[in-house]
Amino acid sequence: MIKLEREVGPQGMIDNKSQWKSDLQSAIVKYGSYKEIPEKEKQKLISFYNNEAVRNGLVKSSFGKCAFCECIPSEGGNIEIEHFRPKSKYPELTFEWNNFLPSCRKCNGSKDSHDTGVEPIINPYDIDPKNAFYFNDIEIKACDSNMKQLAEKTIEVCGLNTVRLWKPRAEILISLRIFSRSIEDATEELANADTDRKRANKVKKLREAIDTIEMLTYASEKYSSFCCDFLERSDAYFKAKQLVENA
Ligand SMILES: [Zn+2]
Incomplete structure (x- = not known):
């Protein structure tokens, strides 16, 4: 949501x-x-x-x-x-x-x-x-906040923790993990690049990997809150962002 x-x-x-x-x-x-x-x-x-x-x-x-x-x-x-x-x-x-x-x-x-x-x-x-809300794997949960009761009731009333939503979330989770892997690989390749030219190429690859994963968080994308939640808790993503920004 x-x-x-x-x-x-x-x-x-x-x-x-x-x-x-x-x-x-x-x-x-x-x-x-x-x-x-x-x-x-x-x-x-x-x-x-x-x-x-x-x-x-x-x-x-x-x-x-x-x-x-x-x-x-x-x-x-x-x-x-x-x-x-x-x-x-x-x-x-x-x-x-x-x-x-x-x-x-x-x-x-x-x-x-x-x-x-x-x-x-x-x-x-x-x-x-x-x-x-936050997500624990493919399950949606209510955050510990002043909206907790409201969030729990929303999950219950709209049926947001049911198989019909677990399935698409699981599919997206696989994509997110694949993209995370690409980011990790690109980060490692960047660390190992030994010339300026190679480094520039690796930064480009890393930037592309970041752009691809960020697209899933756009408001126009289905289940975007699930993707946002994943990225917000991804160390690999933040590390990669920092590397690109400092390059
Ligand atoms: Zn719906």
Whole structure:
């Protein structure tokens, strides 16, 4: 999970939300509660939030990734528009732009109608998750911080410690280890270079190896927080960075 910045909401949503909200509210009054609105009528009333303009705005702000697990849902299905405060419990927020998150089907399904008002979880648009989580091998953990409870609840509610995420993390971990090995090899070759020309070549090779591994940490890359966490704890990487900077 990485910090996300909201785009401006689509104009159609801004222009029409009061009307949509009021129509939904009238149905709630008519039937007694959100739950009691006949399904077909309810789907029609709430359908307005689910459109391309909303989806595109969310996808843009999250680089096409799920806001929770950082997978790229387009690889295995479309991104879904998730209501941070569930619309079943907070129908007044059904059309509220700031209540939307782009989510994969798995995270959306896992979170379901969890009441974030009662038991809060991290909304990466509002809270920087950087210091809330760390990775132990392929498992995500909550850091010992004032966000620990919040982070633990987020992991539980979104199912961030499950096989569906262990698998891609394990694959990336293999790549990261391979890149780390290249960095270590290039570092050693640099130490053994005995002429200026050889040294310049080895520095170039080391710089390329660093660039390659750093690309995995870009916000646009899937599971970038996992890759950042790996690099932040890699002595080989920091040593190599220093060598290149001093060359
Ligand atoms: Zn997800």
